[in-house]
Amino acid sequence: MSLPHAFYDRPLAHRALHDVRDGRPENSRAAIRAAIAAGYGIEIDVQLSADGAAMVFHDYSLDRLTGAKGPIRLCRADELAQIHLTGGEEGVPTLPEVLDLVAGRVPLVIEIKDQDGDMGPAIGPLEEATAAALRGYEGDVAVMSFNPHAVARMAELAPDVPRGLVTSAYRYDEWPLSKTTCDRLRDIPDYDRVGASFISHEVDDLTRARVSELKALGAMICCWTVRTVEEEKIARQIADNITFEAYRAALTA
Template sequence: MNHQLMSWLTSMPIAHRGLYDEENAIPENSMTAFEKAIEHNYAIELDVYVTLSHEVVVFHDPTLRRMCGVDKRVESLTKENLARYQLLRTGERIPLLKDVLRLVRGRVPLLIEIKRQPWIKNANMVILNTLLGYKGEMAVQSFDPFVLGWFARKGPMVTRGQLASDFRSEKMHWLLKYLLCNLKLNFISKPHFLAYDAKALPKRHIERRRKKNGMIVLGWTVADQAELNRIKPHCDNIIFERFRPG
């Protein structure tokens, strides 16, 4: 896990939650979606939460409602509880991060989004301990500068990316929105790269960071070739879904 070796961040398109295809019963953040990404030589973006039993699971939403049809919070359940539920009634289950690491085995890079979980004690440490010893290329990213700041202090060998957007549709205090949109808290997160909402690109301050500071910028989440063509001059790589980048 050497953050100086980041060439994959600009050379391989990154499949958002794996190469999922709901029409063909391949749900997001599933083992099959990850296998499909590996088959097509795409890097993999995935999301993690820490459960009540301090296991790291691969799942995007704070609740199981959308993917499993159950109105329960991920962090309120144990891995045994979670194992009961299928992803979109496909027979696929919510994977453990350690099982995904075994599946991937360094065949493609991993980009791991970490959620803010203030109610789970030592959540970041649980995630870091799960990643320690993994030999493949990987990086973490988060919208929360304080999550990344923790990794800067406790796991400085892990490559860090600051996720951001213009947050126009988000309900938050205007000052917080300004700080996050304009990356004013990067002195806390100390990111090695940025992942910015493709719909909000281009932005002058992002262009300035790319050109003057050599900061790597990923655009997320690109859903078709037309959007890719539009933002290609404004980012170094994409996180994509629902199409195959050409």
């Protein structure tokens, strides 16, 4: 399943166009509205609630992004709706709420956070909740994950939704994973198996030979996370598009 061209044309606002100084926390409705108004594509994350809902939230713990404590997956969706995101005036949104808000106005990429702990096969409920939310959605949307098992599961649950792998240099000191897992994922061996059409690769590792190989074979190359104009110029020598934050990327379309 190939990506619509809009995913090449519009830079993707990382966790939406967030800036807590302006009341727009990461993955918040306010940040999503700001990205839409600016004409950017949007990248968001989903985590699982205690009652099986796909929640638009990056971290596994509530601590950094809210005034609450503990794992997000121990709270129900209705409880999370009442927990305010730090720097804003709203609770944690569900994926269906965000899809209704975006409503096809800009391209949307959904990152499914690994639920296994070591990028393994102990996944399923979050993918099922994500696929259920996407049924009937008519805008440009794609899904991706660091965990190839999650992407393979989405191929089964939502075969018409384009999918990709989030990829990395997998430096041992930066990942809470086994060295065996890092060594395996670093070479992006699952691209064909999961039916991916793109990767979103770590920005300072774009010169990796495997990235060039995939691009030559027709993969769309995006990258994470660009934070300056200068970094963007370098990244775009290889990447077809960027995920950005902390500045306003130039719109080319």
